Amino acid sequence: MADTTADPAPKGRIWDKLTIGQKRVVWAWVFLAIPIVFFVVIRFYPTFWAFWLSLTNWDLMRPARFIGLANYQRLLNDPAFWQVFRNTFAYLIIGTPISLLLSFVIAYYLDRVRFMHGFIRALYFVPFLTTAAAMAWVWRWFYQPVPIGVLNNILASIGLPAQPFLRSIEQGLPSIMVTAIWAGLGFQIIIFMAGLRAIPQTYYEAARIDGLGEWPILRKITLPLLKPTTVFLVVFSSIGFLRIFDQVYNMTTNDPGGPLNTTKPLVLMIYQTAFQSYAMGYAAAQTVVLFTILLIVSLLQLWVLRERK
Amino acid sequence: MTTVADPQAAEHRLNRAAIRPGRIITWTLLFIGGVIMVTPLLYMLSTSLKSAGQIYDLQLIPANPTLNNYIAVLSDGRFMRWFFNSTFIAVCSTLSAVFFDSMVGYTLAKFQFRGRFLVFIAILSTLMIPTEMLVIPWYLMSAQLGWINTYWGIMFPGMITAFGVFLMKQFFESVPDDFLEAARIDGLNEFQIWWKVAMPLVTPAISALAIFTFLGNWTAFFWPLIVTNSRELYTLPVGLSSFAVEQSIQWEMIMTGAALATIPTLIVFLVLQRYIVRGVMLAGLKG
Numbered sequence: 001m002a003d004t005t006a007d008p009a010p011k012g013r014i015w016d017k018l019t020i021g022q023k024r025v026v027w028a029w030v031f032l033a034i035p036i037v038f039f040v041v042i043r044f045y046p047t048f049w050a051f052w053l054s055l056t057n058w059d060l061m062r063p064a065r066f067i068g069l070a071n072y073q074r075l076l077n078d079p080a081f082w083q084v085f086r087n088t089f090a091y092l093i094i095g096t097p098i099s100l101l102l103s104f105v106i107a108y109y110l111d112r113v114r115f116m117h118g119f120i121r122a123l124y125f126v127p128f129l130t131t132a133a134a135m136a137w138v139w140r141w142f143y144q145p146v147p148i149g150v151l152n153n154i155l156a157s158i159g160l161p162a163q164p165f166l167r168s169i170e171q172g173l174p175s176i177m178v179t180a181i182w183a184g185l186g187f188q189i190i191i192f193m194a195g196l197r198a199i200p201q202t203y204y205e206a207a208r209i210d211g212l213g214e215w216p217i218l219r220k221i222t223l224p225l226l227k228p229t230t231v232f233l234v235v236f237s238s239i240g241f242l243r244i245f246d247q248v249y250n251m252t253t254n255d256p257g258g259p260l261n262t263t264k265p266l267v268l269m270i271y272q273t274a275f276q277s278y279a280m281g282y283a284a285a286q287t288v289v290l291f292t293i294l295l296i297v298s299l300l301q302l303w304v305l306r307e308r309k
Numbered sequence: 310m311t312t313v314a315d316p317q318a319a320e321h322r323l324n325r326a327a328i329r330p331g332r333i334i335t336w337t338l339l340f341i342g343g344v345i346m347v348t349p350l351l352y353m354l355s356t357s358l359k360s361a362g363q364i365y366d367l368q369l370i371p372a373n374p375t376l377n378n379y380i381a382v383l384s385d386g387r388f389m390r391w392f393f394n395s396t397f398i399a400v401c402s403t404l405s406a407v408f409f410d411s412m413v414g415y416t417l418a419k420f421q422f423r424g425r426f427l428v429f430i431a432i433l434s435t436l437m438i439p440t441e442m443l444v445i446p447w448y449l450m451s452a453q454l455g456w457i458n459t460y461w462g463i464m465f466p467g468m469i470t471a472f473g474v475f476l477m478k479q480f481f482e483s484v485p486d487d488f489l490e491a492a493r494i495d496g497l498n499e500f501q502i503w504w505k506v507a508m509p510l511v512t513p514a515i516s517a518l519a520i521f522t523f524l525g526n527w528t529a530f531f532w533p534l535i536v537t538n539s540r541e542l543y544t545l546p547v548g549l550s551s552f553a554v555e556q557s558i559q560w561e562m563i564m565t566g567a568a569l570a571t572i573p574t575l576i577v578f579l580v581l582q583r584y585i586v587r588g589v590m591l592a593g594l595k596g
Contacts, residue, residue, distance in 0.1 A: 021421075023499075024420055024421070024422070024499065025420070025421075025422040025423075027420070027498075027499040027500075028416050028420035028422045028425075029422070031412050031413065031415070031416040031420075031499075031503075032413060032416055032428060034409065035409050035412070035413045035432075035469050035474075036428065038409075038468065038469045039431065039432055039435060039469070039471075042443075042447075042465065042466060042468075043435040043438065043443070043471075044431075044435070045446070046442075046443045046446030046447060046450070047435075047438050047442065047443065047446075049446040049449075050442045050443065050445060050446055053445060053446070106339065106342060109335050109338075109339055110339055112332070112335070113332075113335065113336055113339060115336060116340075120339055120340060120343045121586070122579065122582055123340075123343030123344065123346050123347050124342070124343050124346050125582065125585075125586065126346065126347055126350065126575065126579070127346055127347075127349075127350075129524070129574070129575055129578040129579070129585070130350070130528075130571050130575060131527070131528045131530075131545070131546050131549075131570055131571055131574075132528060132530065132546075133528075133530045133546035133547070133549060133550050133570075134546065134549050134566075134567040134570040134571045135349060135350075135353075135567070135571070137549070137550075137553045137563050137564075137566075137567050138349045138350075138352065138353045138564065138567055139349060141356075141560050141563065141564065142349065142352070144560075147365055148364070148365065148558070148560060150352060150367060153367055182346070182349070185346070186346070187589060190586055190589045190590060191589065191590070193590075194589075194590035243439060243441065245530070245531055246530045246531070246546075249530075249534075249550070250550055250553070253550070253553075253554050267441050267531070270441055271531075271534075271535075274444070274445050274448070275448070275535055280445055280449070283445055284442075284445055287439070287441050287442040287444075287445065288442065290439055290441055290442065291437075291438065291439055291442045294437070294439050295437060298437060
């Protein structure tokens with residue numbers, strides 16, 4: 001690869017006439033050529049294609065026909081979509097605060113631990129390094145009913161009634177969410193710790209000279225100065241929960257998104273619409289909805305960050 | 310640029326922590342929490358070493374540990390194939406992404422030319438487009454071009470990443486121009502300046518990017534699930550998922566599969582943990 005790009009410009013007369021600045025411009029575009037083609041063909045073109053598809057009724061069988069906003073109308077009138085919409089936001093609204101609170105508390109205290117610091121940090125970080133699809137199966141086993149399931153056996157051993165977990169319409173979604181929170185916690189802890197360490201010590205020293213206690217320091221110094229980190233994590237984690245798929249798919253393979261669609265997130269609906277029903281146009285409309293939601297979340301981040309500057 | 314971890318500051322903080330009462334309780338709680346975090350992995354490993362009759366005992370240490378499950382799972386060679394597929398795809402994608410992302414990042418950070426800002430914004434804007442929106446066009450594209458069930462079909466979306474371009478641009482901006490100018494006077498061409506002078510100066514960023522890209526490709530599930538339907542071409546996560554469905558309730562076999570899909574790379578990642586943590590911190594602060 002190095003050899004082909006090492007000397008791209010012709011060494012002819014034109015090249016020799018160029019000024020150093022002009023030569024550098026040529027080099028810049030040589031460096032950018034392949035990536036620009038890549039981004040146009042693999043990112044931009046498919047993006048427009050997806051928007052276009054969402055306005056058609058393409059199902060791989062008949063040629064695509066423009067049907068305007070009919071897919072979106074169908075989506076708005078589809079009770080299954082609203083169920084999925086609620087589920088997707090349930091993952092977000094419950095998952096993000098819990099995982100952020102947990103990871104902040106752990107990071108805050110872990111940051112002060114000296115004894116076996118690296119080891120404890122590793123314990124929390126390990127799940128982040130696992131494959132979601134594989135660990136979903138481990139959690140699924142944990143949630144099984146009594147003779148097999150670990151959690152129900154623990155409940156039984158301390159005299160509590162068995163829980164249906166994944167088999168229940170109330171507990172299914174939270175059970176899957178626990179898996180997702182567990183998998184992402186280590187990453188968030190590390191980011192929080194990085195944020196905590198970036199706060200200059202002088203602030204703390206000044207606060208202690210002023211006689212502030214632990215709690216006021218946390219509220220008046222640590223949390224405000226940690227805001228960029230927190231906002232980043234809120235958005236990162238929100239996007240993660242809005243796009244949840246691997247865990248749900250693997251934990252409910254016998255009835256994807258079940259029971260009764262109560263655990264089905266938007267991405268799973270997209271997958272089924274596109275690659276099981278082959279309703280490509282309808283699925284494309286669903287992806288546009290997902291895109292819109294993610295865009296709003298990202299723009300909120302920008303707005304929140306700008307507000308306090 | 311913010312310093313990632315000021316050792317003196319950390320030291321200071323630790324000394325302060327040392328004189329706080331109640332730190333033993335804090336430590337114990339953190340330790341218990343950490344143990345809970347790894348419990349699923351321990352149970353997975355332990356169950357993979359049990360025979361079918363023993364999985365109900367729920368002992369963490371198997372009474373009669375056996376490797377029979379591993380022998381059974383590995384005997385037909387599927388897992389080896391998936392392992393190879395995943396490794397090959399992750400390595401190729403990582404090499405490509407590191408090469409191109411840093412090339413583009415460097416160009417956008419160190420060259421003056423009309424359209425630079427436009428190119429940067431255009432690339433950055435693709436971060437707004439979720440993969441899920443692109444998979445349908447990618448799938449149709451792959452179907453037309455015969456990329457379904459090929460390695461290239463699995464890896465083409467990740468050959469260059471906007472995140473990597475952004476990360477590398479941030480880092481190349483902190484490389485002093487004098488270094489590059491000196492190399493230019495020494496008669497190196499622009500490619501050599503980038504490859505031989507600038508790249509070695511951003512090694513931490515490169516390793517962070519390499520680790521992220523590898524991890525991302527290694528654990529990828531959604532796109533490989535869509536673009537492959539032949540067992541030969543499955544990646545490890547997709548293969549494991551199909552394997553687990555097939556095994557239905559033979560949890561010791563599923564746990565063995567999960568362990569095979571998790572443990573080898575987990576060991577590698579744990580060895581590299583220090584770099585991964587540093588990479589996460591670097592990317593988190595710059596990102």
